[in-house]
Amino acid sequence: MEMTNLKMKKLLMDRLARENFSIIYDHENKQLRIEDKDTKKGITVSIPTVVSKWEEKKEKAVDEIVYHIEEALKAMTGVQKLEGKEKYIFPVIRSTSFPTETKDGKKLIYDEHTAETRIYYAIDLGSSYRLIDFPFVEQEGWNEERIKQVARFNVRSLKIELKEDEVAGNKFYFLNTNDGYDASRILNESLLEKMASQIKGAMAVAVPHQDVLIFADIENDTGYNVLGQMVMHFFTEGQIPITALPFIYENKELEPIFVLAHNKPE
Known part of the structure; x- marks a missing residue:
């Protein structure tokens, strides 16, 4: 069956029909806006x-987006507290194009990270999470620095399970637990230093989307080509894309690189 934009619009509207949901279709931009009526x-x-994801995953793609929408709306409309939830506060990595305010104008807490990435802060709600904004912190009697300290401590406690692969003499290591914070582990400095100590060639790191962290031990030109293709593939597949550019890790610094076919990075 061929899936068109109109068919997908109707399918999503049917699947998301709820008494408390308002659904508006923007014909010009081909976007569906789902809001809580209250x-x-x-x-x-x-x-x-969604059509593009459906072509690859079929019904599973629709199930995933419906679940994501329902959980996101729960997170937006539910009542959350910070006190007593310290162990559920984590940093999340986003691209620099990600908004710094909520749609209703509340400024989000964030830090600059690299030329491609920014660090935001979230409270984990189980099956979803809420990005932390300044009014939320102030009403809870917390401050920005406390949020950042707690989040940085918690990200270091996340488990590290790497899968290894080798292509043309270059080693690649993948972290993909799907806990929502795989990319966040790039902020674990002791992990980066541990990887740097065992890598023989150039060390590259990539966070193409939220649910993967890639380390690469690049020992030849082919390694750069493989890395570039790999990161682009993950970037286009991710639910929450971050950046298609990998980073070179040197002297405890992350520097974005452009990988050109058959060439070293420029």
């Missing part, structure tokens, strides 16, 4: 993006 908070979905 709070007016919501999420916008690109129909062509």
Whole structure:
């Protein structure tokens, strides 16, 4: 069966029909806006993006997006507390194009990270999480620095399970636990230093989307080509893409690189 934008729009509208949901279709931009009727908070979905995922995953793609929307709306409209939830506060990595305010104008807590990435902070709600904004912190009697310290401590406690692969003399290590914080582990400095100590060639690191962290031990030109293709593949497949550019890790610094076919990075 061929899936079109119109068919997908109808399928999603049917699957998301709820008494407390308002669904609006933006014909010009081919986007579906799903909002909670009481709070007016919501999420916008690109129909062509879902169609593209459907072509690969079929019904599973629709199940995933429906679940993501429902959980995101729960997170937006539910009541959350910080006190007593210290162990559930984590940093999350996003691209520098990610908004620094919520749709209703609340400024999010964030830090600059690299030229490609930014660090935001979230409270884990189980099956979803809420990005932490300044009004939320202030009403809880906390401050920005406390959030950041707790989150940085917690990310170091996350388990590290790497899968290893080798291509043309270059080693690649993948971290993919799907706990929502795989990319966040790039902030674990002791992990980066541990990897640097065992890598023989150039050390590259990549966070193409939220649910994967890649380390690469690049020993020849082919390694750069493989890394570039790999990162682009993950970037296009991810639910929450971050950056298609890998980083060279040197002297405890991350520097984005452009990988050109058959060449070393420029």
